[in-house]
Each structure stands twice: as structure tokens, then as C-alpha cells.
Amino acid sequence: MRNVVIVTIGTRGDVVPSAAIGAALAARGDRVTIVTHASLRGLVEKAGLGFAALPVEFGAGPLSSARFARVLAGRWVAIGRAIATAARDADLLVLAPMAMLGHHVAEARGIPSMGAFLQPLEPTRAFPPPPLTTRSLGGWGNRFAARAFRGLGQLPFARATAEFRRELGLPPLGTRAMFRRLDEERWPVIHGFSPAVVPPPPDWPAHRPMTGYWQPPPTGALSARVRTFMNDGEPPIFLGFGSMTAPGLTDAVRAALSHLGRRAVVQRGAAGLSAEGPNLLVIDEEPHDELFPGMAAVVHHGGAGTTAAALRAGVPSVVVPFTADQPFWGHRIAALRAGPPPVPVRGLTARRLVSAIDAAPAFRPGAQAVSRQLRAEDGVGAAITEIGKVW
CATH class of the missing domain: 3.40.50.2000 (Glycogen Phosphorylase B;)
Structure with missing residues (x-):
């Protein structure tokens, strides 16, 4: 039995697909823990999975991109510590885009990690990064914008990430260097949407496939x-x-x-x-x-x-x-x-x-x-x- 730890940050819509994957892994005999917000504990446990809490909640207000980053930045090191605690016996870390702190934990523990993304954030000539714009910037511009966007997305957390790496006993690693290393090492990422919805561009890497949507089985739970x-x-x-x-x-x-x-x-x-x-x-x-x-x-x-x-x-x-x-x-x-x-x-x-x-x-x-x-x-x-x- 292997111990898989899935880390996801966001809302119910981010956790449900992770729970679907976790339930399938558990059904084949793996031990699965989902690390997410305490407010979503019931959803995780209803799927029959282990739960570990992140020390952050977004509250009842509107969840704009700016507020999302601001709330996370204030708790970034504490979030990293919670991931490290949950992963102390892990054999694999599966990480949502905003859970990249888990990559540093995996490096410190000497265990594999991979991404599990619900948006097409991979740099490609076909389209720009979805959170930035829907208007094409041209082939070169689209790829450049995606590379810049993923780096800028980590910028609010750079100092806290550096502090966390020191706590883990790891050498300094800037955001740009981290993503360059992930690309060079062919760090695997699974994308939880369908190629029927987002046709894979010719330059989309094979080790980061679109698998189709991660849908839980029906529960008959309508009131x-x-x-x-x-x-x-x-x-x-x-x-x-x-x-x-x-x-x-x-x-x-x-x-x-x-x-x-x-x-x-x-x-x-x-x-x-x-x-x-x-x-x-x-x-x-x-x-x-x-x-x-x-x-x-x-x-x-x-x-x-x-x-x-x-x-x-x-x-x-x-x-x-x-x-x-x-x-x-x-x-x-x-x-x-x-x-x-x-x-x-x-x-x-x-x-x-x-x-x-x-x-x-x-x-x-x-x-x-x-x-x-x-x-x-x-x-x-x-x-x-x-x-x-x-x-």
C-alpha cells in the first residue's frame, strides 16, 4: 500500500476532482490523504479519504484573484508547514497549481511529486494563459506570456517560499530557476479536462497530458x-x-x-x-x-x-x-x-x-x-x- 498525498487550494470545485482521483486510488489499495481547507473536510471524508487541514480559509466574501493571492500570502509559510506535516510518510505528492510549496517538501523528503491542474497553464503557441486573456498574442507571444505568467503568479510568495526552503534545509531556488528545472526534468502534470474541449496543441508535451475530466461517481444526493x-x-x-x-x-x-x-x-x-x-x-x-x-x-x-x-x-x-x-x-x-x-x-x-x-x-x-x-x-x-x- 502506497501513501498518496493530494494538496489542493481553492474552492469546492477544486476539491471535487481531487476527491474523484483519490477515491479511485483508494479503491485500488492506496492510502490517500487530501490536504485542503477545513471547511471542505466533509466533502473529503464523504469520499472515504484521509483529511489534513490547511491553515487558511477564504471566508464568505467574493473570491477575486487579488483576494485569493492576498489571503494565501499571509499564511504561505504556515501552509508549507502543514503540507510537510501531512506528507511526513508520503510516497507521492500530487499538487494543484497553487500548492507548489509541496514540490519543495518533496525535494526535501526525496520523494516524487507531480502536478494535477484543472486549467491549461502549459506554455503553448496555440493560446495565451487563460487567467490573463482570451485574445491571442501570436505564437511567440502566447508562449512568452504563459512563462511570464506562471513566474509572476509565484511572485507574491517569493520571500515566504525562500524562508520555507531554509526551514527545510534546502538551498536557495528562485521561481524562474524552479520552473526551468521542472521543465528540464520533465516534471509530470495531469490536466483534468477533456481534449474534446481544449484540443491539444502540437507543442503540448506528452508528459503533461489532458486526461479528461475527473468526475466522481453519482451519489443520488439531490435533496x-x-x-x-x-x-x-x-x-x-x-x-x-x-x-x-x-x-x-x-x-x-x-x-x-x-x-x-x-x-x-x-x-x-x-x-x-x-x-x-x-x-x-x-x-x-x-x-x-x-x-x-x-x-x-x-x-x-x-x-x-x-x-x-x-x-x-x-x-x-x-x-x-x-x-x-x-x-x-x-x-x-x-x-x-x-x-x-x-x-x-x-x-x-x-x-x-x-x-x-x-x-x-x-x-x-x-x-x-x-x-x-x-x-x-x-x-x-x-x-x-x-x-x-x-x-
């Missing part, structure tokens, strides 16, 4: 009130924006729903969305993989996990991107004809939202075509095969 509502009329539309919020968002959603007069399921999320009416249901957490297939359309923020669930469900997406990689996924959905062009939250109005929702039914054939491709894949199985190559 009774949701099931009752779903069975009580025509398929509703879903509106929810996860950990995102913006001024005027609730007013725009309410006004759009009032104009549409449609049955709808509204997820509160960080924005605290609310709506009233006999044909409306307001919910908290429900499993998207089991909720979305019964929807007429899904209005969401374009987070990687929510995008995956909507594409698997085969229903049209109306993406309202806020930040980070969300515009990228919104543009990919539009390119696949699985939804209309994204409607950025900046400048969002009820009229624009209504127009996009009204346009969504025309994209159902494209959404269903993508869904058929995704359902033919075994992303978790492919990920496990790649992990097996590291031992």
Missing part, C-alpha cells in the same frame, strides 16, 4: 425538495455563480427572471442570490452533476468544475465570467456551439441576460454532441494510469 421541484413541470433554468459576486448581480438576476417568467432554480452562492415566485426554487449546495441534466439551460460563472458539469450534462451554458480562467471557459463553450457567447459580469444587465438565455435553446445540439464525447471518456482512469508512471 427531496429539489427532486420534487424538478418533477413538477417543464425543465427549469439554473442560475448560480459559485464563489463569485458583483454589485447589482442579484438585481439583474431578479429582473431577468421576472421578465422571462420561466421555472428556475437559483443557487444562493457567495452573491446571496434570492428570488421569489411559485415557479422559482432557491437552493444552497446541490451536486451539479446530478442537478444539471434536468435543466433547460445553465447560467453560471464559467468556473472549471461548473463548466465541466454543464458540458457533461449536455445542456446549453450561458456563461457570465468574472475573473481568472472563467472567460477562457466561456469562449470554449461558445467555440463548441454549446452555448452563446459569454456575457461578462462587467456591464451585465437584465436585458443582456434575458437575451442570452433566450438564445440558449439553439445550442442544445452542440451541447449534446460535446456531452456524448465526454461520456465516452474515462478521465479518472486515464489520470490513474499517468500517476502509475511516476512510481
